[in-house]
Amino acid sequence: MGVSRPEEDPHISTEERSFIVRNRTVDPDTHRRQSSRAELDTHAMNWRVLLTSRPAWAIYVAHMCYNYSWYILLGWIPQYFNQVLNLDLAKKGGFAAALPYMCGYTGTLLFGRLGDLLVTRGYRELHVRQAMNAFSFLCCAFFLFSLRLAKTAPMAVALLCLTLFTSRAAMAGYWVNMIDVAPNHAAHVMGVSNTFGTIPGIIGNVVTGAILQATGSWDLVFAIAALVLVFGAAFFHCYSSDKSIYSRSSSNGEGYSSGSTASSSFLGSPNYSLSLSSSIPELRDEEEGLLENPM
Template identity: 30%
Template sequence: MESRGSDMDCKEQQQKPLLHRERKDNIHPAPACCSARYCLALLSSFGFFVVYALRVNLSVAMVDMLNTTHQAQDNHSSSVCPAHPSPARPKHNHTASVYNWDSEMQGWILGSFFYGYILTQIPGGYLARRLRPKWLMGLGILGTVVFTLLTPYAADLGGSYLIAVRVLEGVGEGVTFPAMYSMWAVWAPPLERSRLLTISYIGAQIGTVVSLPLSGEICFYLDWTYIFYIFGVVGLFWFVLWAFLAFDSPNTHPWISEQERVYIMGSLKKELSPLGGHIPWQAIVTSRPLLAIVVAHFSYNWTFYTLLTLLPTYMNDILGFSIQQNGFLSALPYLGCALLAVLSGQLADYLRETCCCPTVTVRKSFSLVGMIGPAVFLVAAGYTGCNYTLALTFLTISSSLGGVSASGFNINHLDIAPSYAGILLGITNTFATIPGMVGPVIARSLTVNNTIEEWQTVFYIAAAINIFGTIFYSIFGRGNVQAWAVSYTPQD
């Protein structure tokens, strides 16, 4: 039976994408310009900009939140390579409070976000299917914004209060990706998924690109508290736009054209199962295609979170760069990632629609490039010594190539089970959050002496995990809608 099922999968994967078959039913693509679906992509991209800006800004603010006298006792006060001073700038008087948190407390504060984030991944996917995903997404980010605005007050109360606030921020952000996947399940035509989702999620990379250098400038010219106030206000502005301009489905959108509504709903009618029905939990948790995405997502995020949380440390402690003096250099890898994510989305949909390339081939090929490429250049960066230009180049290429995977395993949830995409994303993102919790801790435990050789070990581990995830996904990944995701009748 297993062999027969595998043969059927292979035959299905060689078929033309669903939309090609449905065009025989007089379903014609609707223009992209000024369309409701691309408006949703831009609006959700702005939302993920807010999400990641609020996530990473504490890493920069932490530098100014610490008592400089207390910081001077840190063993890592100087870099391995000669420092690269920036042009002198006038000093400004800062009135914000500073704190005497030791390195252990700093670690708990910086990592506390992920402990809340991991809690709401699977519940977020379940609630997005049962409730209105628009408001789950909106209220999740609004909650994060509110706690961001309270961050300076929590810090004044004590480190434990700040940890609690960061955990609650993570709880709010945890529902955002599952909720958005549930919305795309009913908004994204099959042959436009790569383009729409990469536009949507590029906001996360842009949020990192903007937040890192801008937070440094805010710290310098104002003080660290304004980082949370300014980005918090931006988040409130997004919520107003989202409340009035986003809608759960094409059928509930008051301004969508009839051509676009028919195009979207017609192209998805054979892929979606009725909402509110029985959720096939057993089939979901035993699905090998889903397990393949879990392993790939976990593996990719190990490298991603290693760079996200430790790249500023590596640039400062090894290469002699200060993130606040060279914020753009710290953000450069994420800019490259954002650009390649969008380009890869265009190419992936072109290959599927114009070249009739099987979905599974596209997903596996883009995952291969987006995971093996970063592994190779990450290891190479560890052997550049104090050649900071070459090191930064390799780190930028490594992170940029990771953007290609956005059109690989990352979208595959919608390919294999669009009706349950939010739940599937919640499951995979739960496991993919673990690297953010343990990866940096393991990396710092391996770099106690802060030598280049120790950092090489960190990069080797990340690369090995990436390669393993690529191989596993290449073997077990699938590109067709699974039988249990289309119709399911519970057994007596």
């Protein structure tokens, strides 16, 4: 079922085996670190860069917006079916409850393959990440907002299936972008992103409960979730990158330091500083070479 080295694996292609061997940073025999490509960030972990770089915050914000709607679906859809559609999932709707998640699993496999296919055909990774992420978030927003029009259980289940299916395109969007911006520290990016992503998940459930208690309006619940997704899609599209935040930090000698003044507007030139709020560090990006090698 498994082997210790890619050279011994009979199931992978020659191209994949060569790619792994060429780019690995640890010798499988000695378990010692090898020199890696100049593109990879082999420097010691720099938390300041991780917490202040614009491309990293593009991932964090996208993750937070995604989780807002995801946690609402996990926590409140059973009640929605029960109250609005008079369908008790615990008694007679087991398959209806499972079907959307089966569609989500299928979407993960399909959109992952599609993202890889686009990259192998010569499209720039950044453009693929942005396109897949925008498709995911905007389609989810549309189908969630359309739930307000569902009058029958089958129609609502169909919309939820489409929501979960298209949502998984984000796996080829902001999720895999973590590896792009920090090849050797993707686990750290994921840890920070997952931590931030839990916050709106908690807030979303509290807000949803308050809305339903005050107004009883599911339309408002889904509308807010849709708007959050649209914001996440726009933010990621504007501020994401496919360049290593650590290699750029070391190359310009500054990294993503805070305390500098803005040189352009928030939506203007790439050379700017960004302050999301008093509680979020100022973000700065020199964006060297970002517009090179267009799709």
